[in-house]
Amino acid sequence: MRLLTHNMLSSNIKGVVNGFPLRIEAEKVAEKSVEMNREFLKKMFQKVHWKAFVDASRAMGYTELPEKADSSMLNSDEFLNRFHHALLELHLEEGALVCPETGRRFPVNKGIPNMLLPQEEVLLSIIIC
Amino acid sequence: MDLYSLDPTKFVKPGFGVCCRVSATIHSKQASTTDDVRHFRILFISRALCHTDWLMIHSVLKTSRFLNPHREALGLTSVVGDFVCHLALSSMKQINSKVDSSLCTLAPSKEPSIADSVSASGNGTISSMSVQSTPEIEKKFVHHVYDAIAPHFSATRFAKWPKVSSFLSSLPLGSLLLDAGCGNGKYLGLNQDCSFIGCDISPSLIKICSDRGHEVLVADAVNLPYRTGFGDAAISIAVLHHLSTENRRRKAIEELVRVVKKGGHVLITVWAVEQEDTTLITKWTPLPEKYVEEWVGPGSPRARTPSPLPLESIPESEESSTGENIKVCSETNVYRDLEEEKHIKNQQEYFVPWHLPYHRAEISGASAHALAAGLATKDDRKGAVVYNRYYHVFSEGELESLTTGINNARIVDQFFDKSNWCIILEKTA
Structure with missing residues (x-):
């Protein structure tokens, strides 16, 4: 799972008001290099929630991102390289994503987050009601 | 099946999932001499009878699910039986069921009793939750099937x-x-x-x-x-x-x-x-009326316009498409023909077969499991395990x-x- 994906993911448990950002518990992180696409990075910069992104990159052991960023920094190659690396090249291979409100852990195995809610949670709330 | 040995300490709660571990003794017909003791994971619990300290348990899953409580495993789960069993459990009041933000926890608690906390919850979450909870038909005839046929499906x-x-x-x-x-x-x-x-x-x-x-x-x-x-x-x-x-x-x-x-x-x-290849539909199995109502619910267009035609008159197997189909039609009267045509036009709920060749089926244990659970059948002539996939085709x-x-x-x-x-x-x- 890339941090781009992490920046989009939100806990979808019913009743959770703010399920974003999910806290990362990193057990294994991988780096896979990909070609840089400046246009994509510039578009993504507008979408990315910067604080969540910086926190996530630190949870993954990457500390090169500035605390704050604005679009003028996109002219800097050094900034773009770091943004690119953290957004697209860092992968959470093993670990979990934790809902900020409920503490529910969504496991990440072999790079794949499983965001399904166990049916027990859904069913029981119906049946018990 | 008897359920006993309900030691409250055996109730465990990983995360928010409700996991009650119960020892059950099965008086197996095959092995009458030895009782087979297994652990089950309780899936459905209703609050019926809870004022009398009894819990009604509608279905349980095998222990393998319990040991591997991931969603993937649940997809392959077969329900052991839709039996109702009563757990005589005087300590049940220690187990509090709480619905909070649609999450349920079963955990020892200081709060009063099941009945109290349950009646205080709800708050109209049922309708919104039921949209999100996956119906059995989708679990059995969509998720389970794709999990079982994934490599073959992907290769094609x-x-x-x-x-x-x-x-x-x-x-x-x-x-x-x-x-x-x-x-x-x-x-x-x-x-x-x-x-x-x-x-x-x-x-x-x-x-x-x-x-x-x-x-x-x-x-x-x-x-x-x-x-x-x-x-x-x-x-x-x-x-x-x-x-x-x-x-x-x-x-x-x-x-x-x-x-x-x-x-x-x-x-x-x-x-x-409106399939361009009309012979395709003859290979599909229209869902029986009762299943449509039971699984799909009265909200579906199909269930709102029930047809009086029994299922038997609809071509439902692949053999039907090879000529027997015509024979069936010629034996029915004009009225029945018209009704059948109308029925097929209204019909939107189908099982669509997927033939998983034996050599592929052997690779995954899922097929053996599916066959045992009656979710798949064998077609020796075609040398394939036949899975049914649920479809609601759109008008x-x-x-x-x-x-x-x-x-x-x-x-x-x-x-x-x-x-x-x-x-x-x-x-x-």
Whole structure:
């Protein structure tokens, strides 16, 4: 799972008001290099929630991102390289994503987050009601 | 089956999941001499009789699920039996059931009693939750099947549909595309200038995508775990026809619209009732009336217009398409013919067979499990394990009507192509 994906993911448990950002518990992180696409990075910069992104990159052991960023920094190659690396090249291979409100852990195995809610949670709330 | 040995210490609670471990003794008919002691995971608990300290347990799962409490495992689970058993448990009041933000925990608690906390909960969450809870028919005849046939399905799914390809290539440079129900990921990465994120409810299919280097996750299209407005565009190709209620189909469309930005486009395609190859339908099994009502619910268009025609008069096996079909028709009178035609036209709920060749079925233990559980059958003549996939095929205008309640989207285009109904929506606000 890339941090781009992490920046989009939100806990979808019913009743959770703010399920974003999910806290990362990193057990294994991988780096896979990909070609840089400046246009994509510039578009993504507008979408990315910067604080969540910086926190996530630190949870993954990457500390090169500035605390704050604005679009003028996109002219800097050094900034773009770091943004690119953290957004697209860092992968959470093993670990979990934790809902900020409920503490529910969504496991990440072999790079794949499983965001399904166990049916027990859904069913029981119906049946018990 | 008797249930006893209910030591309260055996109730455990990993995370928010409700896991009650109960020792059960099965008086097996095959092995009458020795009792087989197993552990079960209790799935459904109702509060019936709880004022008398009795819990009603409707179904339980085998211990393997308990030891491996991941969603993947649950997809392959077979219910041991829909029996009702009563647990005489005087300490039950220590077990508090609490519905909070739709989460349930069964845990020792200081709070009063089950009955009290249960009656205090609810708050109208039932309807919204039931849209998100996966009906049995989808679990058994969609999720389970795709998990079992994933490699074979994937090996036969490579043709890219031109309409989808052209939608993808029309996306501006640097777009983020979300594919909800991506299957084996054949559309992921189709436009080199864009970034793709796919999700599917089948872990087996998602693993195939991941092995191919795609960015994917396991998620439910009816309840996308995405922030609102993050995607530039979204697609849902041949997914909605696997959802068994109108509310769930509508919710899936709402989710696609929700996750794209304002101005973003959403492409949805579904199988049509109007199949260009009409012989295809004769290979499908129309769902029996009772199942339609039981599983799909009264909200479906099919259930609202019940036909008096019994199932037996409908060609339902593949043999029927080879000539026996005609014989059946000639023996029925004109009235019956007309009724049958009407019935087939109204018919939207089907089982569509998937033939998994024996040599592939042997690879995964899932098929053996499915055969044992009656979810699949063997066809020795074809040398295949036959799985049924649930489909709700769409009638003309049905996709459009599902979007009428969505205020922040307009229809950009809709068309019929290759036996599919297709719609392109634009998020307007």
